[in-house]
Amino acid sequence: MRGVVWFRRDLRLADQPALTAACEECDEIIPLFVFDEPLLQSRAFGDACVNFMLGCLDDLAERLASLGVPLRWRRGDPAVEVPSAVLEWKADAVYWNRDYEPAAIFRDRTVEVELMQRGVQVRSFKDHVIFEADEVQSATGGPLQRYGAYRARWWTKWQAAKPAILPVPKTLSSRGAQCPVSCPVIPSPDILGYDRVPVRIEPGERNAVKRLRRFVKGPLHRYAAGRNRPAIDGSSMLSPHFRFGTLSARTAVRAALDSLTGSGPVSRADVVTWIDELIWREFFQQVLAAFPHVAEGPFRETSAPPARQPGQERDRLYRAWCEGRTGYPIVDAGMRQLNETGWMHNRVRMITASFMIKDLRLDWRSGERYFMRQLIDADVAANNGNWQWCASTGTDAMRGYRIFNPALQSKKFDSDGVYIRTYVPELDRVSSAHIHEPHLMTLEAQRRAGCRIGYDYPAPIVDHGQARREYLDLAKRRVAQ
Ligand SMILES: Cc1cc2nc3c(=O)[nH]c(=O)nc-3n(C[C@H](O)[C@H](O)[C@H](O)COP(=O)(O)OP(=O)(O)OC[C@H]3O[C@@H](n4cnc5c(N)ncnc54)[C@H](O)[C@@H]3O)c2cc1C
Structure with a gap:
């Protein structure tokens, strides 16, 4: 069986559910990334974000190439490009990790319908968050609107589930597809219409792991006090890595909790305070998934004064x-x-x-x-x-x-x-x-x-x-x- 692994906001090899499943179920895999042309054209994101993403893709492409499974990329509307690549490469299945943004959900449904009509299997996985919206809910089963209640249930769920962390699949290097598909180098920002800018936070999975280790050994020890002081190195600066999935939230939470079992001076209060921030991240992901209208305007009308008139x-x-x-x-x-x-x-x-x-x-x-x-x-x-x-x-x-x-x-x-x-x-x-x-x-x-x-x-x-x-x-x- 030949499977396409569609990388999106999960640009890493370790603890990568879609990649792991594809390596288990397929004889051949083709990793794919699609530059979303309409999104790039909209300029909703800027140079810093695009430069960081390209750095992550360079790192991913290099690691995959060294294992003999080169990363292919296309440029265009993913709803068109993914089905077209899959059919051209005669793949039997497509694997991806889920994304909860309203536009991404719509895109994924379109791709799924198109592929299933052509007899291609679609397999999607939870990855971007530790718990999806329907896993942490109110007593009556609805989405939670208050962070405090969400946090309490999140921690209960974590204690019960203790999610496993997946290693880089051992079989990955034997899964390179033999199909004659070219794989050009990752484009530079200017090719995509963006300026090249210095990237202040080093991109890529290897740098994410290094940064996590450094943080857990140092700033985590004084996080509760240090995180509010902008002049010091008090927080992890891992946010772009979580954004592009060069580090999984599971790995980060596990590393922070493991630091408590060593002989070092880390306090539970610092570790819990940091994980609570990652829970804010999950909280907002589930708010967006449950109430997609927030992407377009206020969640609720409030007594807040109207904004100043144009002029x-x-x-x-x-x-x-x-x-x-x-x-x-x-x-x-x-x-x-x-x-x-x-x-x-x-x-x-x-x-x-x-x-x-x-x-x-x-x-x-x-x-x-x-x-x-x-x-x-x-x-x-x-x-x-x-x-x-x-x-x-x-x-x-x-x-x-x-x-x-x-x-x-x-x-x-x-x-x-x-x-x-x-x-x-x-x-x-x-x-x-x-x-x-x-x-x-x-x-x-x-x-x-x-x-x-x-x-x-x-x-x-x-x-x-x-x-x-x-x-x-x-x-x-x-x-x-
Ligand atoms: C107006 C405003 C806009 C923001 N826009 C973004 C954004 O576009 N992208 C983004 O990742 N964060 C955003 N944040 C949240 C937060 O500022 C950043 O996640 C944080 O500063 C990143 O630094 P860090 O990685 O050192 O965080 P740490 O303190 O080390 O926290 C660890 C991780 O927890 C998550 N996190 C921390 N605080 C928050 C929070 N308040 N909400 C959600 N997740 C959080 C991040 O993934 C972060 O990397 C915004 C906050 C504000 C007030």
Whole structure:
């Protein structure tokens, strides 16, 4: 039997259910990747994300080639390309791991119908999450809308299931198909219409494993305290690897829990706090699977004030936010980190999103789109879920009246301004006392710091106190209507 393994967001060999099943059931396998032309054309993702994906594909192609099972790729609409490749290669079955994004579900159904009509078997597997939406449910059997309840059931399920981790299939090197199919090298970003940019997080399965090991030996030991401080190496930076499946969530959870059995100093609280973040990831995946309308708009209508009307003022504020020129150093540092590196620290993602929605009163959906285009880990479920959390429109959302104070957040989590100075160099010489609110410097202090407010660094584009009052007044009026 000849099987095609269609790689998508699972660009690895270890703990890869579709690949393992194909190696068990087929005599010959053909690994395939399809560059989704309509998606590439839509530019929903940006250079950082596409460059990272190509790096992962290079690594995968190299490893498969060394085992004598080269990766084939095509470019076009996957709903057309997959059936056409499968028929051309006279394959009997196609194997893939499931994807829960509404557009991917539609695509997969189309491919499945087409293939089954032609007598080709389709086998799909759970991989991207540890538990799918129907495995962690409420007592009455529906999807859970609150993270707390989801988390509790997730942990119960984990204790009962203890999911196994699959090794790289031993038979893989003997499964190379003999069919005369050419396998050109993975294209460069410019061939796909994207710019080549430095990839700050090393792509590929081997780098994912290295990063996981490093994290488990080091930052995991102080994760509960360190994860909120953007200036330090406090979190795993594995998000792009989870996004493209160069590391399975099962492997990550297992490695974190195993670290507790060694003689090292890791505490259960740190390990559980980190796994809880991976549960947020699963929570948002199941929200998207159960309520696909969230990809298009709010989960629920809330009393949140309407966004600012289109016009010059809105455009001015939006541009300043995107470019990191708001006059709020922690917001500007975050946006510049995002623009320069394709990544932003989680705490700062929350601060910048809250500022955009509640201080600037801009539509959260334009922020969501901007993040998708900039982030190396751009992921519909996690991005949408978090933006809806910040906008207080999600299933489990930040309370509507809670508005982050950027200066207080900054003082708490970047007290010496190390993170701010890294990304906002014009504030480099500003004292730690003024770094969070440089507009409060006297003219003499500005002169000493070599930073004139309004010239070298912008004055705040809105007054936080006033913006907060206006937001809450508008929300109250909305409730009274
Ligand atoms: C407005 C906003 C937009 C976001 N957009 C994305 C996105 O497009 N893609 C993305 O992967 N994450 C997104 N996040 C979640 C989070 O910021 C990143 O997952 C995290 O910063 C990645 O860093 P890390 O790998 O060091 O995380 P760690 O702290 O090491 O956490 C481990 C893993 O858990 C998952 N995770 C952590 N926090 C969250 C969270 N709040 N929600 C969902 N999963 C989480 C990630 O897969 C992460 O790699 C967003 C958060 C906010 C507030």
